[in-house]
Amino acid sequence: MLILLFLAACFLAYSNGANDNFKGVASLYGSRTATYGTALGWATITTFAGSITSIFVAQSLLKKFSGKGLVPDALVTSEHFLLAVVLGAALTVILATVTGFPVSTTHGLTGALVGAGLVTVGGQVNFVALQKSFLLPLLLSPLLAIALGALIYIALRFFRLTFGVTKEWCVCVGSEERVLAMPQPGSALIRQQTSPEYSVMVAETGACAERYSGSFVGVRAQRIMDAAHFLSAGVVCFARSLNDTPKMVAMLLVLKALDIRWGFVAVAAMMAIGGLVHSRKIAETMSKKITEMNHGQGFSANLCTGILVIMASAFGLPVSTTHVAVGSLFGIGLTAGKANPKVMLGIVLSWIITLPCAAAISAAIYWLVAKH
Numbered sequence: 001m002l003i004l005l006f007l008a009a010c011f012l013a014y015s016n017g018a019n020d021n022f023k024g025v026a027s028l029y030g031s032r033t034a035t036y037g038t039a040l041g042w043a044t045i046t047t048f049a050g051s052i053t054s055i056f057v058a059q060s061l062l063k064k065f066s067g068k069g070l071v072p073d074a075l076v077t078s079e080h081f082l083l084a085v086v087l088g089a090a091l092t093v094i095l096a097t098v099t100g101f102p103v104s105t106t107h108g109l110t111g112a113l114v115g116a117g118l119v120t121v122g123g124q125v126n127f128v129a130l131q132k133s134f135l136l137p138l139l140l141s142p143l144l145a146i147a148l149g150a151l152i153y154i155a156l157r158f159f160r161l162t163f164g165v166t167k168e169w170c171v172c173v174g175s176e177e178r179v180l181a182m183p184q185p186g187s188a189l190i191r192q193q194t195s196p197e198y199s200v201m202v203a204e205t206g207a208c209a210e211r212y213s214g215s216f217v218g219v220r221a222q223r224i225m226d227a228a229h230f231l232s233a234g235v236v237c238f239a240r241s242l243n244d245t246p247k248m249v250a251m252l253l254v255l256k257a258l259d260i261r262w263g264f265v266a267v268a269a270m271m272a273i274g275g276l277v278h279s280r281k282i283a284e285t286m287s288k289k290i291t292e293m294n295h296g297q298g299f300s301a302n303l304c305t306g307i308l309v310i311m312a313s314a315f316g317l318p319v320s321t322t323h324v325a326v327g328s329l330f331g332i333g334l335t336a337g338k339a340n341p342k343v344m345l346g347i348v349l350s351w352i353i354t355l356p357c358a359a360a361i362s363a364a365i366y367w368l369v370a371k372h
Contacts, residue, residue: 001079002255008083009251009263012090013270016105016244019097021047021275022283023325024236024305027298030287033229040279044272046234050241051268054249055261057242070126071117077254080370081116086251088112088362092354100281101350104320108358109247115359116366141320145308145327150335153300160296165221225295232302239309240321241271289343290326291333301328323351 022029024046025039034042075081089108096103117125245267252263293301305325326347333339 001083002257005079005083005086006252006255006258006266008086008090009248010266010270012086012093012105012251013248013267014274015090015093015097016248017047017271017274017276018278019093019103019274019282020105020240020244020321021237021271022279023102023286023322024240024302025233026283026286026325027293027301027329028229028233029283031229031293031295031298033226033295033298036280036283039233040276040283042230042234043237043279044275046237047241047275048268048272050238051245051264051271053238054242054245055264070113072121072124075117075120078120079254080366081120082251082254083369084116084362084366085109085112086248087365088115088358088360091361092358095357096350096354097278097282100285101347102282102286102322102326103350103354104322105244106247106320107351107354111355111358112362114355115361115363118359119363119366120370141308141312142323142327145304145324146331146334148308149301149304149328149331152304153297153332153335156296156300156303160221222295225299229295229299229302232299232306235306236302236309236321236325239306241268243309243312243321245271285343285347286325286329290329290340290347291336292338293329293332293336297332297336301325301332304328304331 021043022040025034025043028034028039028042029036071081089105089112092108092111093103093105114125245264248267249260249263252258252260255263291297305321305328308324309321326344330339330344
C-alpha cells in the first residue's frame with residue numbers, strides 16, 4: 001500500500017506538470033517571443049528549480065495540505081484514504097489535460113479530500129475550514145488577477161509612452177489565390193480557382209510581428225522587453241512549483257521510512273516529465289485561445305501572476321496558479337479588447353466541475369479500496 005501511495009503521488013505530480021508547467025510561459029509562445037520548444041524548455045528548468053527550493057521555504061503549505069483541519073486527524077495517517085485522495089486528484093487533472101482545459105491541481109486535491117472524507121466520516125468533514133482556508137482563496141484569486149492584470153498593463157503602457165517607446169510595425173506583401181463558386185446549368189455550382197492576386201497588409205497575424213522601437217538607457221526597447229518577458233515567465237513557473245510541490249509531497253508524510261526530501265525530488269522530477277510529454281493542448285488554450293497578446297501584454301500577465309502566487313506562498317495560502325494566470329490573461333485581454341469570453345466561459349465551467357469530479361472519483365476509489 002505504501003508503494004502504491006508513492007507511485008500515486010508521482011502520477012499526481014506528472015498530471016500536475018502536464019497541466020501546469022506551460023502556463024507560466026504561455027505568453028512567450030502566444031506573443032511569438034519564443035517557439036513552443038524554447039518556451040517549454042525554459043518552463044521545465046524554472047519549474048524544477050522552484051520545486052527544489054520548496055524543500056526549504058514552503059513548510060506551511062506542506063502542513064496545510066496534509067488534510068489536517070479539513071478531515072479528522074486519524075484519516076491523515078490512513079494509507080487507504082491518502083491513496084484515494086491522490087488518485088482522485090490525479091485522474092481529474094489528467095482528464096482535463098488531454099481535453100485541453102487548464103484546471104487547478106489545488107482544486108482537485110481539495111475536492112478529493114472532501115470526497116474521500118465524506119465516504120469515510122460523513123458530517124465530520126470541516127466545511128467551515130473548507131470555505132475559509134481553501135475555497136475562498138481559490139474563488140477570489142482569479143477575480144483579483146483580472147483586476148491586477150488590467151492595472152499592471154495600463155501602468156506599463158503609460159510608462160512605455162512616457163519614455164517614448166512606440167510600436168514598430170512591418171508591412172507584408174504577398175500573393176494569394178481565391179476560389180470562387182461559379183453557377184452552372186442545372187443550378188449546379190463548381191469551384192473555380194482564379195489567378196493569384198497580390199495584396200498588402202499591415203501587421204498581418206502570424207506574418208507581421210508587432211515590436212517596440214526606441215531605446216531606454218541606451219538599450220533597445222525590444223531587447224529589454226524580451227529579457228523582462230523571459231524573466232517574468234521564469235518567475236511564474238518558479239513561483240507556481242514553489243506553491244504546488246508541497247501540496248503533493250504532503251500526501252507522502254505518512255511514509256515514515258521515506259526521507260521527505262526525496263519525496264520533493266521525486267515530485268519535482270515527475271512534474272518536469274509530465275510537462276515535457278503532455279503540454280501541447282494546454283499550450284494552445286493558454287497561448288492562443290483566451291486572448292491575442294503582444295510582448296507587453298504577455299509580460300504584464302506574467303508579472304501579475306508572479307506577484308500574486310509568490311505572495312500566496314509567503315502567507316501559506318493555497319491559491320491556484322491556473323486561476324491567477326488565466327485571470328491575468330483575461331483581464332489584459334478585456335483591457336485591450338481582444339479577450340475571448342466564450343473560451344473563458346468554457347474554462348470557468350471546467351473549474352466548477354473539477355471539485356465535484358475529484359470528489360466523486362476519490363470517493364469511489366476509497367469505497368473500492370477500503371471497503372472491499
